[in-house]
Amino acid sequence: MKDTVTAVALCAAGAEKAVSNELRKLNIKVEESLYGRVRFKAETYALYQALIGLRAADRVLLEAASFKATDFDALFEGTAAAAWERLVPKGMGLKVAKVRTNRSQLKAETSIQAVVHKAAAQRLCGKYKVNRLPEPVMMRRGEGTPVKVAEVRVYIEKDVVSLLVDLSGEPLFKRGYRSEGGAAPLRETTAASILLLSGWKRKFPLYDPFCGSGTILIEALMYAWDMAPGLGRHFAIEDLLIADSKIDRAVREEFRSKIDFSRLVRIAGSDEDSRSVSIAASNTARLLDIAEGKEPQRGIRMAGEKTAIDFKALQMKDARSPFTDSGFLITNPPYGKRLGDQSLSEQIYREMGGFAERFAGWKLGVITDHSGFESFFGKKADSCREISNGAIPSYFYQYDVL
Numbered sequence: 404m405k406d407t408v409t410a411v412a413l414c415a416a417g418a419e420k421a422v423s424n425e426l427r428k429l430n431i432k433v434e435e436s437l438y439g440r441v442r443f444k445a446e447t448y449a450l451y452q453a454l455i456g457l458r459a460a461d462r463v464l465l466e467a468a469s470f471k472a473t474d475f476d477a478l479f480e481g482t483a484a485a486a487w488e489r490l491v492p493k494g495m496g497l498k499v500a501k502v503r504t505n506r507s508q509l510k511a512e513t514s515i516q517a518v519v520h521k522a523a524a525q526r527l528c529g530k531y532k533v534n535r536l537p538e539p540v541m542m543r544r545g546e547g548t549p550v551k552v553a554e555v556r557v558y559i560e561k562d563v564v565s566l567l568v569d570l571s572g573e574p575l576f577k578r579g580y581r582s583e584g585g586a587a588p589l590r591e592t593t594a595a596s597i598l599l600l601s602g603w604k605r606k607f608p609l610y611d612p613f614c615g616s617g618t619i620l621i622e623a624l625m626y627a628w629d630m631a632p633g634l635g636r637h638f639a640i641e642d643l644l645i646a647d648s649k650i651d652r653a654v655r656e657e658f659r660s661k662i663d664f665s666r667l668v669r670i671a672g673s674d675e676d677s678r679s680v681s682i683a684a685s686n687t688a689r690l691l692d693i694a695e696g697k698e699p700q701r702g703i704r705m706a707g708e709k710t711a712i713d714f715k716a717l718q719m720k721d722a723r724s725p726f727t728d729s730g731f732l733i734t735n736p737p738y739g740k741r742l743g744d745q746s747l748s749e750q751i752y753r754e755m756g757g758f759a760e761r762f763a764g765w766k767l768g769v770i771t772d773h774s775g776f777e778s779f780f781g782k783k784a785d786s787c788r789e790i791s792n793g794a795i796p797s798y799f800y801q802y803d804v805l
Contacts, residue, residue, distance in 0.1 A: 410453065410466065414459055416789065416790065418592070418790055429452050431444070432445075448650050450463065450645075451650055456633065459592055459596040464569050464571075465570055467567065469563065487530075488526070490553065491568075499517075506560065506561050509562070553642075578636065579693055581689070589618045593791070599626075610731070615683070618735075621690055635693035673715045674716065683712075724765070732767045756782075769800045776798065785801055785803045787801070
């Protein structure tokens with residue numbers, strides 16, 4: 404596919420700026436930034452770049468068609484007119500995974516889902532001379548071959564329908580390094596988003612006093628090494644007709660050639676839970692496996708010297724800067740929802756006020772679901788951005804200096 408197409412990067416609400424900046428850094432033209440998604444123009448090479456290289460995006464989708472529809476007849480006709488046979492191979496099923504409609508006459512999501520599926524299936528059946536598309540079946544005792552399915556998402560905004568085919572498969576936050584996780588871990592793409600939005604660069608020290616399974620620090624290490632987050636995984640595009648294995652290999656080789664382990668990296672973290680610290684070290688070791696082109700080992704194991712992250716089991720009150728110069732504190736303290744007791748999290752926020760003495764002169768970035776964090780911490784943030792962490796609406800508070 405040498406033609407330029409329209410694609411969409413889905414992301415957490417509030418992370419659109421980070422995704423847009425990443426696309427521009429890849430020399431990919433951004434068309435517009437919407438709520439939770441960024442539209443861009445791309446050829447096949449750029450599609451693979453986005454899939455493998457974007458840190459803050461949750462999915463990359465290809466727009467199969469865009470048209471106006473104010474009733475179900477127009478929706479059916481517009482969907483049936485799309486060239487599905489250029490994307491979906493014979494023998495593959497089709498699933499309308501999600502529908503979103505806003506300020507449009509078409510509102511019934513289940514009906515929209517049914518009409519789009521019927522119209523797309525009718526087109527494909529006609530092109531492939533079959534009576535029906537294959538359907539996924541429950542596999543028992545490993546018998547038979549699972550049916551591959553092309554997933555479609557439908558967005559309708561002001562009566563304009565956008566039909567999007569998923570190119571990602573598993574969400575992009577599944578990097579491959581985290582086979583172990585703590586309780587309610589921070590999503591990898593959200594961690595990458597707050598790092599990018601914070602202004603942190605590898606020349607600055609970075610510390611996380613609630614490191615948990617290490618997500619923020621590992622995402623920072625990837626960024627510091629200039630390691631693309633998707634190098635250790637596969638994508639749904641590989642099963643579609645637009646797949647190009649030569650381009651896939653070329654993009655991976657291009658990204659892998661940029662990895663630089665020799666860079667000075669000053670990243671450290673701590674957590675009061677010693678098991679979480681062991682998990683963080685193990686996840687970091689798996690990242691190194693992926694960076695070196697190896698199959699990541701599962702289970703909890705110790706990280707090697709090359710990871711450049713210093714993890715320690717420490718209570719928050721004992722966390723201190725291990726570096727001589729000031730840097731960034733970026734952290735995800737326990738949420739009230741995660742602790743099961745809002746008052747416990749509020750007490751933690753009060754105790755975090757001690758950072759001003761132990762990390763004097765540092766910048767602070769905190770992501771939490773608590774809209775009243777500032778009052779308990781005891782200082783108004785210099786900026787606050789709403790950003791979602793999966794299904795949890797959250798806030799990213801930033802302090803220019805402690």
